[in-house]
Amino acid sequence: MAKGKPAVQTVRTKTTWANAFKRDWQLYLLLLVPVVLVVVFNYAAYPGLRMVFMDYKPAKGYEGSEWVGWETFIKVFNNKSFLESLRNSIVFNLLDLVLGFPIPVILALILNELRFPRFKKVTQTILYLPHFLSWAIVGSVAYQLFKPSTGVVNIILMNAGLIDEGIPFLTEKWHWAVTYELINVWQTMGWGTIIYLAAITGISGELYEAAMIDGAGRWKRMWHITLPGIKGTIVTLLIMNLGKVMNSNLERLQALGNTQVRDFQYQLAVYIYERGLNNGKFSEATAVGLFQSLVGLVLVLLSDKVAKMLGEEGLL
Amino acid sequence: MRKNILKKTLSVALVGAMAAGALSACGNDSATTTAAATEEATDAETEAGDETEAADETSGEDETSGGDVAAAEWEPFADNVTLTVPVYDRGIAGVPDVKDNYWTQWIQKNFGDKYNITVEFEPIPRTNQMQTYSNLAASQDLPTLCMEYDFPKLAQWANDGYLTSYDLEEFKSIAPTYYSKMEELGLLQYTTMNDETYFVLAERPYYNTNFNFINFVRMDWLEEVGYDHVPMTRDEYVDAMTKIQEAGISEHPGGGMMLSGNGADQNDGYRSLPLDETEWAMYGDFSIPALGWEPNYKLLKNANADYNAGITDPEYYITDQATSEANFVNGKNYQYGAYISADMPVLTSFYETNPDAKLAVIPADAATAETELYRTDNPFGMMIGFSSQATEDEIKAGMMYLEWMVQEDTLFTLRWGVEGETYNLNEEGLPVSVADYEGEYKQGNANNKDYFCCAVEAVNAGTVEQQIDSLFPNNLPQSDELKEQILEFYNTRVEQAEKGYGISPCLFSTVIEAEADEGTALTELYVSLRDELTMCSPDEFDAKYEEAAQGYLDAGYQAVIDERQEAYEAGNSTTLREDQKN
Numbered sequence: 001m002a003k004g005k006p007a008v009q010t011v012r013t014k015t016t017w018a019n020a021f022k023r024d025w026q027l028y029l030l031l032l033v034p035v036v037l038v039v040v041f042n043y044a045a046y047p048g049l050r051m052v053f054m055d056y057k058p059a060k061g062y063e064g065s066e067w068v069g070w071e072t073f074i075k076v077f078n079n080k081s082f083l084e085s086l087r088n089s090i091v092f093n094l095l096d097l098v099l100g101f102p103i104p105v106i107l108a109l110i111l112n113e114l115r116f117p118r119f120k121k122v123t124q125t126i127l128y129l130p131h132f133l134s135w136a137i138v139g140s141v142a143y144q145l146f147k148p149s150t151g152v153v154n155i156i157l158m159n160a161g162l163i164d165e166g167i168p169f170l171t172e173k174w175h176w177a178v179t180y181e182l183i184n185v186w187q188t189m190g191w192g193t194i195i196y197l198a199a200i201t202g203i204s205g206e207l208y209e210a211a212m213i214d215g216a217g218r219w220k221r222m223w224h225i226t227l228p229g230i231k232g233t234i235v236t237l238l239i240m241n242l243g244k245v246m247n248s249n250l251e252r253l254q255a256l257g258n259t260q261v262r263d264f265q266y267q268l269a270v271y272i273y274e275r276g277l278n279n280g281k282f283s284e285a286t287a288v289g290l291f292q293s294l295v296g297l298v299l300v301l302l303s304d305k306v307a308k309m310l311g312e313e314g315l316l
Numbered sequence: 317m318r319k320n321i322l323k324k325t326l327s328v329a330l331v332g333a334m335a336a337g338a339l340s341a342c343g344n345d346s347a348t349t350t351a352a353a354t355e356e357a358t359d360a361e362t363e364a365g366d367e368t369e370a371a372d373e374t375s376g377e378d379e380t381s382g383g384d385v386a387a388a389e390w391e392p393f394a395d396n397v398t399l400t401v402p403v404y405d406r407g408i409a410g411v412p413d414v415k416d417n418y419w420t421q422w423i424q425k426n427f428g429d430k431y432n433i434t435v436e437f438e439p440i441p442r443t444n445q446m447q448t449y450s451n452l453a454a455s456q457d458l459p460t461l462c463m464e465y466d467f468p469k470l471a472q473w474a475n476d477g478y479l480t481s482y483d484l485e486e487f488k489s490i491a492p493t494y495y496s497k498m499e500e501l502g503l504l505q506y507t508t509m510n511d512e513t514y515f516v517l518a519e520r521p522y523y524n525t526n527f528n529f530i531n532f533v534r535m536d537w538l539e540e541v542g543y544d545h546v547p548m549t550r551d552e553y554v555d556a557m558t559k560i561q562e563a564g565i566s567e568h569p570g571g572g573m574m575l576s577g578n579g580a581d582q583n584d585g586y587r588s589l590p591l592d593e594t595e596w597a598m599y600g601d602f603s604i605p606a607l608g609w610e611p612n613y614k615l616l617k618n619a620n621a622d623y624n625a626g627i628t629d630p631e632y633y634i635t636d637q638a639t640s641e642a643n644f645v646n647g648k649n650y651q652y653g654a655y656i657s658a659d660m661p662v663l664t665s666f667y668e669t670n671p672d673a674k675l676a677v678i679p680a681d682a683a684t685a686e687t688e689l690y691r692t693d694n695p696f697g698m699m700i701g702f703s704s705q706a707t708e709d710e711i712k713a714g715m716m717y718l719e720w721m722v723q724e725d726t727l728f729t730l731r732w733g734v735e736g737e738t739y740n741l742n743e744e745g746l747p748v749s750v751a752d753y754e755g756e757y758k759q760g761n762a763n764n765k766d767y768f769c770c771a772v773e774a775v776n777a778g779t780v781e782q783q784i785d786s787l788f789p790n791n792l793p794q795s796d797e798l799k800e801q802i803l804e805f806y807n808t809r810v811e812q813a814e815k816g817y818g819i820s821p822c823l824f825s826t827v828i829e830a831e832a833d834e835g836t837a838l839t840e841l842y843v844s845l846r847d848e849l850t851m852c853s854p855d856e857f858d859a860k861y862e863e864a865a866q867g868y869l870d871a872g873y874q875a876v877i878d879e880r881q882e883a884y885e886a887g888n889s890t891t892l893r894e895d896q897k898n
Contacts, residue, residue: 058453059477059704081837081871147631171634258634259574259844260851279836280450280476 052287058280072283073291082288085271088264092180093245100185101241104192105234109222111193112200127190139255142183146170168260176261183256195237196230203229235307239315243300246292268292390490390716392432399428399713400459404766405439411761414439418757419730419764427720433713445469446836453478458703460714463770466603467506467823468831470699474509475827479701481512482711490712491719494771503696510826516718520697520773524818525809526690527680528774528787530802531653532663535676537565546676550618553684557627560650570622571649572632573640575843579603584819585685586611590898593891597822597884598877602691604835605842607873608865614686619850620857633847645669651678656788656802657762659751667793675794677801680808690809692818697773722771730764731775733757746778748786780806816896822880826888830879834872841871 021028052072054065076082107127114120130138145153148166157163169179207225216224250269257265268288276285300315308314403414412418415437428435438459440448445464452458453476462478464470473479484507488495494516498504503517522528533546541559543552560569575581579602591600599606606612622628629635629643644652645665652662667673681688700718702711720726732739732747734757739747749763760766768775776783784802789795812818845864852860883889891897 057476058450059458059473061454061456064477143634147634149630171631259847260633262844274840275837277447277450279833280446280472281833282450282454 049290051283052290054283056283072287076284076287082271085266085268089246089248089267095181096184097241099181100188103185103189105196107189108193108196109226113218130187131191135251135255138187142256171260173261173264177264180256195233199230199233200226232313235312236315239300239303239307242303243296245299246295390431393709396432396434397709397713398434398436399710399717400436400438401461402440402459402463403437404442406442406761408761412758414760419760419767431716456705458705460703460706460710462701462703463698465698468603470515470701471509471827472832473701474514477704479514480704481514482702484513487715490715494718494722506696508825514701516700517696518698518771520693523695524692524813525806527806527809529655531651531678532675533651533678536674546678546682547684548682550684566648568626568629569650570627571640571643572628573635573637574633581605581615582691583611583615584689584691585687586614587689588687589896591892591896593897594884596892597889598880600822602821604838607842607868613861616849620854623850624854658749658789660789663792677798677805680805680812688812689817689819692820698769700770718770721768727768727775730768733759746782751789816893823890824883824888826883828879830875834876838872
């Protein structure tokens with residue numbers, strides 16, 4: 001070690017765990033809460049998974065319930081309704097990904113280019129707002145807007161002479177699929193920009209300055225600096241989102257569903273709720289939940305590997 | 317330094333609060349609940365003590381402790397026993413907190429305190445009972461008394477180990493009044509499942525006349541299109557609706573609203589006597605609609621015709637109950653059906669919005685479906701079982717509670733409340749509820765029915781005429797006229813019941829496993845198939861019906877009807893009256 005730099009050396013040796021904890025104990029204390037939450041809700045519940053191999057009866061508990069091995073899985077995978085809900089879940093989650101994933105990236109890039117700070121803040125706030133509305137409210141408003149004959153949108157279109165008959169936005173399955181997806185994009189896009197905007201702030205301003213000196217316009221700067229600067233974040237979020245391809249949101253499905261769109265609305269969350277929870281079939285519900293998680297895990301691992309093969313950092 | 321201490325204290329407090337908040341839902345909460353409940357109970361006792369005295373003074377009654385016969389022999393428990401009783405939480409605005417209000421405290425004071433029992437109430441969401449009970453069972457928190465109206469639910473609980481069997485002789489000795497009532501009403505036959513005694517059954521007065529559910533129609537509209545009576549046949553109904561449409565009175569007079577799966581589309585009005593008993597046992601159920609059975613076909617065929625004629629609201633399947641009621645109030649719908657009670661806000665609003673309107677009651681013998689047959693209720697009200705997680709003392713306390721509850725003075729006070737506050741005596745000396753009472757004695761839903769339903773479904777005073785008088789609002793422009801029509805409805809129903817027109821659902825004394833496995837999914841599936849059939853073109857109806865019925869059978873209904881048939885043929889079911897079957 002070169003002489004004349006003892007101060008630096010002293011600082012380095014003193015940054016131990018003990019020192020760090022002593023200095024920032026309040027922060028570690030705060031960290032304790034989410035750690036405990038993860039342990040309690042994500043790991044402590046693991047032993048409960050054994051109910052997938054049982055004909056679990058709540059009143060009999062784990063000890064009293066009969067051990068049935070793989071029977072629950074066989075029953076679930078042979079159930080026509082399950083296969084239907086699986087197909088719908090995969091299709092609609094992939095659509096969510098294809099339609100919903102790029103929009104926040106684009107929106108973040110656009111927001112980043114806004115130069116008038118107050119306008120930028122107001123725009124951001126307006127975009128975030130839908131995230132804070134529950135699906136029950138979104139669903140109720142959506143029906144008021146999109147009912148075939150009494151919905152506001154259809155009334156306006158009909159009065160304007162653009163259509164003769166109300167468009168069944170939410171009451172015919174193909175129209176519903178489009179409306180369902182677009183409402184989701186609207187609800188989630190603003191909130192999704194936050195991480196990208198944070199990542200953008202991490203890009204060195206010097207790069208932009210250098211590019212401007214070299215004569216790069218906004219579009220070029222966005223394409224050659226901003227986008228590559230947040231590529232890592234995009235890949236990480238994409239991998240995480242791929243893990244959710246098997247998930248589905250019951251609230252969203254219930255709030256926007258009706259009997260005429262059951263062919264598409266019947267996704268895994270509905271299957272679990274109707275058959276598993278409402279019917280007291282906890283073993284079946286857990287088996288489907290476990291299946292969803294395992295497929296999600298495999299997808300995350302696979303996509304992580306692909307990302308690394310393509311030279312990205314990946315998630316793990 | 318001081319700033320540092322403050323910072324540290326705030327940090328710890330913040331983390332503590334976050335941790336407590338985040339983990340508040342974890343673990344078995346019975347200990348904390350009990351502690352909190354004990355505290356509440358202590359407060360409640362003090363308050364309830366004063367209030368009850370006041371209530372007793374005003375009502376002119378001494379002690380309403382009930383259970384005079386058996387209670388004399390009851391000794392208070394040496395150690396305090398906690399009795400948990402379920403109570404429906406119906407989410408109705410303005411109703412007092414179902415687990416802690418004046419009347420729960422009154423029960424504690426007049427029953428619990430006397431026998432060293434802490435009575436706790438477990439709220440059960442009315443639309444989510446089975447899931448709530450499952451969760452309670454899983455956390456070993458089942459209420460001591462498990463109650464529901466539907467026989468198959470109780471059967472499933474018995475089968476799944478929620479309930480413990482009990483000794484009928486022991487029940488008889490602890491709750492003699494309750495037992496005698498069951499015996500007198502012929503309910504003892506329903507107490508068993510798989511040859512074990514599981515159930516206690518509450519009384520349901522007038523179960524075979526159902527006169528408390530009434531359909532009101534727009535008589536002024538009918539008069540406007542030339543009718544001087546309510547349509548009595550299907551043809552008259554369609555004709556009247558068409559004329560109402562043509563006269564521009566209402567675009568879709570039939571209205572309609574989305575169906576809930578359970579109990580939807582009852583088809584008794586499409587059956588005719590004599591009935592085939594095997595078919596009745598297989599299909600004549602209340603909870604799982606019988607798609608594929610002839611009466612259901614006829615019902616949906618009519619629904620399809622009404623939809624295609626524009627009688628039904630084209631958006632009925634996305635219209636909820638509140639909107640449908642609002643449509644009636646706003647003069648869009650022809651008909652409104654409801655349980656009658658002293659306070660009927662929809663009718664009040666209706667007359668406020670349509671002061672010149674005239675309503676009429678659909679007579680009991682109107683055969684707007686096809687026949688005059690109608691569904692009766694079960695011959696009993698609430699079905700009660702004892703939790704398998706309860707101790708012997710808790711079960712005994714449960715039996716004592718039922719006996720105390722069935723006493724006339726207990727029921728009277730719970731039902732009517734406090735004289736001069738929640739009810740007044742009329743000229744005949746009969747109690748009449750104060751419809752819009754707001755105050756400290758405010759009762760729970762439907763005059764505390766959700767508390768006394770474990771003993772009897774309805775507490776009435778006087779003759780049927782007097783009951784209708786007190787059960788129907790007095791402040792409507794047509795109160796007297798409608799009361800008369802309701803009485804006529806009742807009298808017709810009595811005659812119909814004698815003729816065997818009232819059909820009760822078949823009940824099985826063994827568990828129908830397929831019902832437990834597929835029931836919920838089938839009822840959900842039914843609603844979507846039914847709406848599809850209602851809204852298809854009439855030409856396609858038959859083909860679509862056949863296809864839907866096959867899909868329904870394949871989805872599990874076949875297994876349900878097969879198992880029911882097997883149970884029926886093995887003699888494990890109720891039967892039809894002799895004059896009802898062929």
